[in-house]
Amino acid sequence: MAKKLNMRKRYELLTRGLGWEPTYQPKEKVFPQESYEGIKIVDWDKWEDPFRLTAEAYWKYQAEKDKKLYAIIDSFAQNNGHLNLTNASYINALKIFIQGVSPLEYGAHRGFANLARQFSGEGAQIACQMQSIDELRHVQTQIHTLSHYNKHFTGLHDPFHMHDRVWYLSVPKSYFDDARSAGPFEFMTSISFAFEYILTNLLFVPFMSGAAHNGDMATVTFGFSAQSDESRHMTLGLEIIKFIVEQHEDNLEIVQGWIDKHFWRAYRVLGLVSAMQDYMLPDSPMSWKEAWDIYFVDNCGALFKDLGRYGLRMPKFHEQATAEAEHLSHQIYFTLYQFSHAAAFQTEIPSKEKMDWLSEKYPNTFDKYYRPRWEMYAEMEKQGKRYFNAGLPQLCQVCQVPMCFTEISKGKPLDLSYRLSEYNGDKFHTCTDACKAIFDHEPEKYSHAWLPVHQIFQGNCGGEEISDVLKFYHFNPEDSGEYKGSADDISWRAAHGENNDIEESA
């Protein structure tokens, strides 16, 4: 009679001892990326694969999930589910998602394949490999989910081409390139911990509850379907940090430095999400500030209290991020509003109801600093002078967000904030103390950044005229500018039998 094995033991037997201990080739040649960052791993066996998922179980669960997901995507398309949205302006959130986020999923797929090959312990290898293939799932299911929208709306048509070139997309791209160009442990700290663990809720919740509140069943279904993958990824992010820090005392300082840097880099990427959440969703489930308070201040505060045992502390500059929470979305959306003639989404002045909602959610800041500006823009629009900024914005050398932030932590929310560093005789501008600190720590790296505005001025983006640049981005004229009267607005109204006379409705 064969003895019974419990799941844990069985998993251990199926995978145990597979890690490679080379003898014909030197270990540092087989795993060349494992030591150059200065991280010291004494015993990879201390890494326990937190998922204990066999290949068989993985195939089975994932196939069941995909079967359900694709059934809903198909029925959504067949029944023209997009007509049940609250409003077509909601699609602008999806445009930012597929242009800005989906390509990152692909980058994560490749990055985790790198870790699966470069880490020498099999627990870590297999966990990273699972994440790699999950990320492939995410980019592909996102493409399939949004494919139907692409047939009916503007701006979703060429996300991967855009991601490599467009000015506002260099914010997410440069963050990911930052992590990818570093070594495997820094990549893991950045993507698995700073992004997936600390900040992922601030990305996922706004998009997915935003979808739910605005009638987008396809995206919501994708979100739910990805959630069990995401929870595995979050577990991995936390495990790896504890593992690295426990392995050797020298690791702590290195890892804390990476947490500080990548927290800030990832947070800056989320600035785009804050604008989407507060301004682009016709029906917003919660404000950026509320989400920040719950998911960062409360949850991460508790997390770092727990991580204190390992000697880790809250990321540097987190106070500044929290101080900015009442301003961030407004400052970024103003920027997007001014430059949306050069974006593959449309913007508009918030409606009266929206402004009242913003006043309620931002009692300390909206009426005081931001409502008056919207009223001014509304007045200009009324006079037929909808405001677009004719220039090109200066970008921060590190986060690549246009220099739109103010001296909030210095108590001067009306003063523009910028910092200056010199390196090799050149001047480099950054948006805050945080980005300046990151630049000054690795000036060689950040001086390489492909800054879209510089590139346009140097003639590397299709030509001298804005129209040349937009062509280079693969934008169509109807993709950009003001939402009211846009192609999406017009076809939405037509599909809902509304009057298309914009003059009258304005």
Add this chain to the structure above:
Amino acid sequence: MSVHISTKEIKTKRTNYGYVGRRIGHDKPASRYQEAVYDLQPTTNFHYPPTWAKGKELYDVRNTSIVMEDWYSFTDPRQYHYSAYVMARAKQQESMDNNFKMAEKHNMLLSIPDELKESIKKILTPLRHVEYGANMNNQDICDRGYGSIITSLASLHGFDRIGISQYISKIILLIDENESVGLEQGRIDWLDASMWQPLRHAMEDIFVLDDWFEIMVAQNIVMDGLIYPLIFDQYIQEVSSKGGNTLILLTQFMSDWYAETIRWTNQLIKVVAKESDANNELLSSWVIKWTERLNKAVLPIAQAAFTDGGEDKLEEAKSELLARLVKQGLKI
């Protein structure tokens, strides 16, 4: 009887994503495969140079000496994107699960002579480690390869190898009635027994190759092209003829999987060799180099697996492999 359900017809703005339309035509509807694999990989305007590859970009065509005008001219004849892949494997998994359950329930391994059981353990157990190494090589291709078609394929192909190493482990556990002794001995053999050392040595030499396409050839085409027909076809047949026909059921995944693999490796070689004489020469030289090396490395395993004629059986596998590759246009 057909019923007409009236639905609302809505005219679409466009048929396709731009990146798919540029490849298949903007008015032609795209398949899920096409949407999921074409041109996802960044190609330009990288922000920072990688710290782990001096002088290279984050994604770089120069990671191989193979030159393609378009790295998307090869497509997978199986059309595996993630979802199609997991659905196909889940189906196979279900049937493998039944096979294992049946073998266990009816004590089907009891009737296998002890001597044969020992042979099965001796030959199959160390292959877990071969599969694991093959997975590492495919993760490497996914990491350093070029173009989302080939790299996603390598990712899925590598995942399969994890699955296969687990199926082998399950077979050994079934024979050993869930004792771990066989698995442990397999690891010792893999590390120390002389019959496995040439293969382990070759594998480590493949790990350190600079050119990811050479890894593709050495691992997925040559090494697998020798081991799979030799072990999962010929050896399992021999085991079956000696009273171990249950092993056919328990290795069904592996034989089906290899038959499936041939479809895309043939297509890959055909497309890449056809691109240029230089590619063809390079591929051919890699095939010659690795066939020679791996044939020697697999020989002691062939000799141990068959009472007699192991060498001929390996020779047969080799000729078949080379004939197949010549058919795809290689000059060998």
